[in-house]
Amino acid sequence: MEERKKPSTAFALISFFAIVLVLIVMINIGVNTTMSVFAGVIVAVIITKILGIPWKEVEKSIISTAADCMPTFLIVIMVGMLVGIWMAGGTVPSLMYYGMMVISPKILVPLAFVLCALTSEFTGTSFGSVATMGLAMVGIASTTSIPIPLVVGAIVSGAWLGDKMSPLSDTTNLASGVSKVPLYDHIHSMQFTTLPAGLVALILFTIAGLHYSGGAMDMAQQKLIMETLSKNFNINLLLILPAILVILVSVFKLPSLLGMGLAVCVSVIFAMLFQGVNFVDLMNFAFNGFSIKTGVAIVDPMLNRGGVLSMAELLVTFMVASVMGAIITSTGILEVLAQNVLLKFIKNKSILVLVTLIYCYIVNFLTAGGQTVSIIVTEQTFESTFDDMNINRKVLSRTLEDAGTLSAPIVPWGVATIYVMGVLGCSNAYIPYAWFIFIVPIFSMVCAITGIGMWDKEGKPLRSK
Structure with a gap:
């Protein structure tokens, strides 16, 4: 057996852009969305082979993700x-x-x-x-x-x-649970x-x-x-x-x-x-x-x-997208991108919230609107940083939803977008009009900058810095 390799920063970036490029190119040349996402699965599998990740580990990740999505x-x-x-x-x-x-x-x-x-x-x-x-x-x-x-x-x-x-x-x-925040505190x-x-x-x-x-x-x-x-x-x-x-x-x-x-x-x-x-x-x-x-x-x-x-098409696309998200998660490239790239820019609570929002979008677009994967992976990546910076986790759980949940229906190749198009008989031309989804992250940053709606780990209001 080959020894498992940890992805380098350069490898993680190349892998990330390779998957995104495949999705964008396939969809723009007219390939069916499901098959475009399947192409992304193939690229993700190739990445696992390059890194020497045991297939049983990949299968375990796929089964776990499927159970979450059931x-x-x-x-x-x-x-x-x-x-x-x-x-x-x-x-x-x-x-x-x-x-x-x-x-x-x-x-x-x-x-x-x-x-x-x-x-x-x-x-x-x-x-x-x-x-x-x-x-x-x-x-x-x-x-x-x-x-x-x-x-x-x-x-x-x-x-x-x-x-x-x-x-x-x-x-x-899910967001309140993985962040270990009481449900109504999260709301x-x-x-x-x-x-x-x-x-x-x-x-x-x-x-x-x-x-x-x-x-x-x-x-x-x-x-x-x-x-x-x-x-x-x-x-x-x-x-x-x-x-x-x-x-x-x-x-x-x-x-x-x-x-x-x-x-x-x-x-x-x-x-x-x-x-x-x-x-x-x-x-x-x-x-x-x-x-x-x-x-x-x-x-x-x-x-x-x-x-x-x-x-049927939605369910198949959802399943394939779930598989792609599970495989990508098992490669560890998202964690490397967060630790070696995004976390390098975090200097204060405002930047932390911004980077968390960006990471949610990255994961969602990479996993075809997989909001479940986006919430889980982002929480696992940033929870220690929120703790270290003395920021209450209910700010983290909120941020997960502000970007992770809300970005699902604006991913052009995403499961939620396909669902809306299929049920309402429309094209994805509605995306620029989904104004609420684009406005929420603005208020996420307003809260982070002003200190309004920000608390320390003890639940006390944080002053703006």
Whole structure:
């Protein structure tokens, strides 16, 4: 057996840029995202061979990462089922129908931001928020002159804001857990960066919505959509209850997986009662996705979606990305980059927060939006530095979420981005409009520089330096 080698700084830098270059080049020449990430896996495997890392060690890292990601895999599968059932059962059509009746285009964009934030806050899942409230808002937006990428940017911003602050969120619990910070101390710390950023984003979305709204909906198109929905579905306010149930289960603090499972069961009952869909067809819709031909070209794409199969590409990409992240972690190049490059620049708490943010972005972009890997690897790299500089770990846990969690849906080849594109039927043109995600790190640095929302290890406020 070859002796295992420790990567040098030069080797770590070359390896890092090689993987990034492969991802960027492959995607830009038109290669499928999953296969582009798989190419990154091959490069990562070559790096392990050069370093002489035992394959059993690499496999162990892959299995550990897969276990960490399994709850997310299951949630994605159930979200696909739920969307297919909600389409067939009339829940999403009813949300769209009543939304078009009461929502003004002047408030559509900020309302999409707020409603998706509330949905994620109560459910603990950004993916679920995008697939339910987000899908309904895109349907309503299609009757206005507002650019769809702007609406999707507001949806994504709200969904990830609520996910970040929810005590039910997997990333919220993960960041607090690995940092050894009590959950609600972690959430309290995040308020200093998340709430002001959310307010600024809300103002920007309100201004943008007013600018693009044109003051009115396309009434002819709105009427056509509403008539088509009422013709093909039994529209009823009671059909919104399954969507409300997703929020209520979080109030009773049911685990996300159990809550989503309950929502699926109740949605099946509602679909059978209100739409008369038989059980076998519903199960097929849950797996294959809902399909209908209304004869109206603009409506069919809104309704023909959902199902486990619609999540297949996402799940495969997620698995491949998880493998790539696990292999890269096992090489130790990220640790070398942090210790020998990034940590060299740390002179005070402001630089420490900045470097931690940057490192989260590096890991997330390198692992195709692997926010779980980003949070874990970054925490392990910087926890001792925060301790040595007498900075409370709830600042570290907050920073992990400010960049590690939030950057996931802005990685062009990332799992979260592919999910948003697939569920909402859009391109990644929404990324520049996800303003909240870009604003939060600014407030992270404001806190670090001013000392606001900064504490020492004893929990006492830190003065700015």
